[in-house]
Amino acid sequence: MMQRTIPIAILCLSGAIMVAAYFISSAQSWGETVTTWFNILAAVAFVLGAGNLIAMNLEKISSQRAGWGYAAITLVSFAFMLVVGLFKIGAVPNDKHPDIHFAGSYDSAASPFGWMYDFVMSPLTATMFALLAFYVASAAFRAFRAKNTESILLLGTAFIVLLAQTAAGMFLTGWIPEESAFAFLRLDKIKAGIIEHVQTAGMRAIMIGIALGIAAMSLRLILGIDRSYLSKN
Amino acid sequence: MTNPQYIGGIRGFFARLGGIDRRWIFLAMGLSIAIPILLKLRFPEYPGPMAKATFAAVESVPEGSTVLLSFDYDPASAAELQPMANALVHHCASRNLKIVFMALWPLGKQQADRTIETVLKPLHPGYSEGTDYVQLGFQAGNEGVIKVMATNLSKQFPNDANGKPLGDIPLLKNAKDLGEFKLVASISAGYPGAKEWVQYGNGAMPDAFEVVSGSTGVQVGQLLPYYPKQMEGLLVAVKGAAEYEMLVEGKYPAANPELLGQGRVRMGPQLVAHLLMIALIVLGNIAMIAGRPRGGAR
Numbered sequence: 001m002m003q004r005t006i007p008i009a010i011l012c013l014s015g016a017i018m019v020a021a022y023f024i025s026s027a028q029s030w031g032e033t034v035t036t037w038f039n040i041l042a043a044v045a046f047v048l049g050a051g052n053l054i055a056m057n058l059e060k061i062s063s064q065r066a067g068w069g070y071a072a073i074t075l076v077s078f079a080f081m082l083v084v085g086l087f088k089i090g091a092v093p094n095d096k097h098p099d100i101h102f103a104g105s106y107d108s109a110a111s112p113f114g115w116m117y118d119f120v121m122s123p124l125t126a127t128m129f130a131l132l133a134f135y136v137a138s139a140a141f142r143a144f145r146a147k148n149t150e151s152i153l154l155l156g157t158a159f160i161v162l163l164a165q166t167a168a169g170m171f172l173t174g175w176i177p178e179e180s181a182f183a184f185l186r187l188d189k190i191k192a193g194i195i196e197h198v199q200t201a202g203m204r205a206i207m208i209g210i211a212l213g214i215a216a217m218s219l220r221l222i223l224g225i226d227r228s229y230l231s232k233n
Numbered sequence: 234m235t236n237p238q239y240i241g242g243i244r245g246f247f248a249r250l251g252g253i254d255r256r257w258i259f260l261a262m263g264l265s266i267a268i269p270i271l272l273k274l275r276f277p278e279y280p281g282p283m284a285k286a287t288f289a290a291v292e293s294v295p296e297g298s299t300v301l302l303s304f305d306y307d308p309a310s311a312a313e314l315q316p317m318a319n320a321l322v323h324h325c326a327s328r329n330l331k332i333v334f335m336a337l338w339p340l341g342k343q344q345a346d347r348t349i350e351t352v353l354k355p356l357h358p359g360y361s362e363g364t365d366y367v368q369l370g371f372q373a374g375n376e377g378v379i380k381v382m383a384t385n386l387s388k389q390f391p392n393d394a395n396g397k398p399l400g401d402i403p404l405l406k407n408a409k410d411l412g413e414f415k416l417v418a419s420i421s422a423g424y425p426g427a428k429e430w431v432q433y434g435n436g437a438m439p440d441a442f443e444v445v446s447g448s449t450g451v452q453v454g455q456l457l458p459y460y461p462k463q464m465e466g467l468l469v470a471v472k473g474a475a476e477y478e479m480l481v482e483g484k485y486p487a488a489n490p491e492l493l494g495q496g497r498v499r500m501g502p503q504l505v506a507h508l509l510m511i512a513l514i515v516l517g518n519i520a521m522i523a524g525r526p527r528g529g530a531r
Binding site for chain 2: 028029031032035036038039042043045046105107109117121122123125126128129130133134136137138140141142144145146147155158159162163165166167168170174188192195196199200203204207
């Protein structure tokens with residue numbers, strides 16, 4: 001009973017305060033307080049996330065499931081970054097307080113944390129992102145086929161945007177004067193037209209739909225109609 | 234689909250091309266990126282309306298005003314976003330604007346630090362911490378951070394990233410809320426980022442400041458509905474960075490042009506990679522057509 005009633009009461013109260021804070025100026029400070037609670041909870045979520053990461057990877061290692069070696073690397077890396085960051089190991093001395101231990105910045109480029117960030121984490125994450133180019137190229141060759149009208153439209157749009165997004169667009173059609181009657185044939189103009197009139201219109205429709213959905217969902221949560229976020233136990 | 238092995242001539246060649254080992258495609262993409270980088274290929278860029286609008290928005294901020302730069306990205310997107318961050322910081326400092334750095338992403342603070350060290354300090358040695366710029370660092374809470382900042386800045390950021398109380402920092406000691414800033418710029422790779430700055434920052438104080446953004450190509454669709462009324466400027470991907478760099482460098486030449494040329498340097502590989510993609514799409518479709526049975530159903 002208490003496990004369900006208290007969370008629902010907190011949610012209803014917080015939601016009602018946030019709505020009131022938007023419309024009533026005297027309730028604005030209450031809204032600030034509730035938002036601060038949210039920010040503190042968001043920070044606590046990092047601890048929860050870390051706990052979940054450790055539990056999942058330990059379980060993977062202990063059951064020796066496929067790829068358990070990667071789980072071990074994840075845990076070792078996590079522990080290393082946590083220790084050097086939390087305990088300011090190797091922090092460079094602070095110019096203003098040279099006699100105080102750990103007064104320096106833990107994340108300066110000269111500390112182990114900064115070193116790991118600059119020379120391990122940055123290149124690794126950039127590499128992961130860069131790999132997309134190879135998979136997109138492979139997908140373009142195998143899946144981007146003109147099989148029906150919709151896919152032909154998609155292909156045509158892709159060609160225009162791919163060309164107009166580089167100097168090739170200006171090289172091919174940049175010679176058409178911007179003031180001439182044929183300026184609409186310039187690739188940059190066609191791309192701008194696609195973005196302004198097709199993409200933006202579609203995105204607006206999606207966003208309005210999402211906003212209405214969020215409003216409806218929020219009302220269901222505040223009024224206690226939707227309780228799916230609670231534990232089934 | 235007919236078995237390509239039994240089709241002869243050029244048609245057979247193209248039909249068999251459809252089954253090419255994807256490692257050849259990976260190799261072609263690798264070369265199309267590596268060769269322009271090694272040859273330092275550069276192509277002329279022509280600033281588009283969005284880059285011009287971003288430049289004009291920064292130009293319209295009165296000299297000496299305070300601006301907020303939010304680094305809402307991590308190293309994964311740095312290749313796309315760092316060039317525009319570099320140009321934006323140089324642009325603001327060249328106009329003697331006071332800069333407040335912050336981050337909604339955990340690793341955004343490190344990206345801002347890197348920009349301070351590699352762009353702000355070398356190109357503008359006169360800028361001193363506390364009076365000309367402040368690093369607030371990262372705060373957890375996503376859009377909640379913006380909401381609190383809109384009403385009470387010191388409640389969200391009691392200290393700067395070095396732990397110094399806001400009241401002791403000359404630049405921010407009298408700052409109450411987001412209204413302190415004349416411009417908010419979010420270099421954004423996703424959530425939370427530019428969209429949240431428009432919805433919760435600009436939405437709370439529509440007339441207090443202008444919002445500009447630098448965004449990755451994949452998320453720009455979500456930002457376009459806000460441009461140009463709620464978001465005065467929008468830089469889209471590396472091309473946006475390259476165009477903006479040209480405008481900034483044209484008016485405020487940097488002592489070290491290499492620092493502000495990263496966007497244009499990256500446009501060379503992008504051009505060749507895009508042309509390769511177009512060629513691959515065309516070849517893929519030719520292979521599909523060549524592999525169809527003649528006169529038969531698809």
